[in-house]
Amino acid sequence: MSVFEIIQRRRSIGKMTEQRPTRQQIEHLIEAATHAPNHHKVEPWKFIVLAGKARAELGQVMADALVQRLEENPFDKAEALINKERNKLLRSPVVIVAVAVPPRQPKVLEIENIEAVAAAVENRLLAAEEMGLACMWRTGDAAYDPRVKRWLGLEPEDHIVAFVYVGFPSIPKLERHPTSAEEKTTWLGWEEDEFSRM
Numbered sequence: 001m002s003v004f005e006i007i008q009r010r011r012s013i014g015k016m017t018e019q020r021p022t023r024q025q026i027e028h029l030i031e032a033a034t035h036a037p038n039h040h041k042v043e044p045w046k047f048i049v050l051a052g053k054a055r056a057e058l059g060q061v062m063a064d065a066l067v068q069r070l071e072e073n074p075f076d077k078a079e080a081l082i083n084k085e086r087n088k089l090l091r092s093p094v095v096i097v098a099v100a101v102p103p104r105q106p107k108v109l110e111i112e113n114i115e116a117v118a119a120a121v122e123n124r125l126l127a128a129e130e131m132g133l134a135c136m137w138r139t140g141d142a143a144y145d146p147r148v149k150r151w152l153g154l155e156p157e158d159h160i161v162a163f164v165y166v167g168f169p170s171i172p173k174l175e176r177h178p179t180s181a182e183e184k185t186t187w188l189g190w191e192e193d194e195f196s197r198m
């Protein structure tokens with residue numbers, strides 16, 4: 001398969017079997033991420049792999065964090081929401097947390113570190129597609145909650161760019177046809193003869 005075909009075929013798959021990918025497969029996905037472009041070569045990423053009971057432990061932290069957020073903003077169906085939050089990470093056998101660290105040098109822009117980690121996550125999704133694995137990039141309020149970051153050993157200034165759910169697909173991919181590139185693109189100066197301006 002060409003890279004272009006893999007890009008076209010990749011789709012989020014939210015439902016996975018309980019079968020855990022091998023350690024080698026997860027390491028391969030992480031390595032793919034580390035080849036992403038990054039400005040000033042700062043490699044602004046950290047990855048945390050959650051499997052087994054670590055998913056339930058973080059799920060409990062996410063549920064407790066949600067309870068505290070709801071105290072500030074009460075909501076009718078809170079209990080169902082809290083239960084859902086507790087079980088979220090159990091939707092796949094492995095979850096890789098992709099983190100962008102803040103800049104350490106003045107010339108490095110924070111947004112560019114986040115962009116580089118987003119590119120790293122996409123590399124991972126494409127590598128997973130090639131390997132026949134199911135993947136889903138998720139965030140949600142938990143990704144921005146300092147209590148969740150603390151449990152993961154992160155600083156409040158670190159950014160959780162993605163919870164990448166990884167496993168084997170248990171449902172077919174949903175079809176999605178993106179808006180045409182033509183509609184999203186403006187061409188400037190393309191019709192001009194470059195040499196006529198010289």
Ligand SMILES: Cc1cc2nc3c(=O)[nH]c(=O)nc-3n(C[C@H](O)[C@H](O)[C@H](O)COP(=O)(O)O)c2cc1C
Pocket residue numbers: 010011012013137138139140161176
């Ligand atoms: C920054 C980011 C955050 C996302 N967070 C979620 C999420 O919290 N829940 C979810 O179901 N999908 C999430 N997604 C996945 C998108 O819903 C999905 O990519 C989109 O529907 C397009 O479908 P496709 O990936 O199958 O092409 C996220 C994607 C990105 C890029």
